[in-house]
Amino acid sequence: VTFDQAPGESGQQSFALGFELAAAVEAVLSPAAAFGGGVVFKGRYAFAIDRLGPANGEVAVYDLLDPLSPVKVASLSVPGYPTAMELLADYSLQLGQGGSCKHGDFLAVAGGPTGQGSLPKFLWIIDVSNPTAPYRLASTVLTFSETARIHSMKWSPPFLGMLFLE
Numbered sequence: 001v002t003f004d005q006a007p008g009e010s011g012q013q014s015f016a017l018g019f020e021l022a023a024a025v026e027a028v029l030s031p032a033a034a035f036g037g038g039v040v041f042k043g044r045y046a047f048a049i050d051r052l053g054p055a056n057g058e059v060a061v062y063d064l065l066d067p068l069s070p071v072k073v074a075s076l077s078v079p080g081y082p083t084a085m086e087l088l089a090d091y092s093l094q095l096g097q098g099g100s101c102k103h104g105d106f107l108a109v110a111g112g113p114t115g116q117g118s119l120p121k122f123l124w125i126i127d128v129s130n131p132t133a134p135y136r137l138a139s140t141v142l143t144f145s146e147t148a149r150i151h152s153m154k155w156s157p158p159f160l161g162m163l164f165l166e
Helices: 031-035
Strands: 036-042 045-050 058-063 071-077 082-094 101-111 121-127 135-143 149-156 159-165
Touching: 036 082, 036 101, 045 082, 045 101, 082 149, 082 159, 101 135, 101 149, 135 159
Parallel strands: none
Antiparallel strands: 036 045, 045 058, 058 071, 082 101, 101 121, 121 135, 149 159
């Protein structure tokens, strides 16, 4: 397939396309996010998981209205050492078998420490429809294995897949 720039002229004509990349913008979310395990974005908000930090596991919400000066607007403590997070945007969840439906934006957060005597691995579904007031909507234990680690998650509606390493 040939694209002719000037069909009224004989032969092929050259074509040049010029463009510029926007300047990269970088900002530090906060010193508390130093042990982060991932960030997802929805609109002007960033949701970051902190694996250790002062809360031993939290989801921190940052307002990126000014991308050079992110502001932490909320946080929610989660069980220790969250390792994976996925955004379930603009989705409806049924609360229990035969229960009511809840529509909104949700985060799936999973993790848990490994090693002898460690706590069970967890999955929390967090409602972030109002990013400044996140709350746990549902939770479950994924495994009691002391050696399992939730490495990553992938959301492909209606399925939430997880990669466990043993």
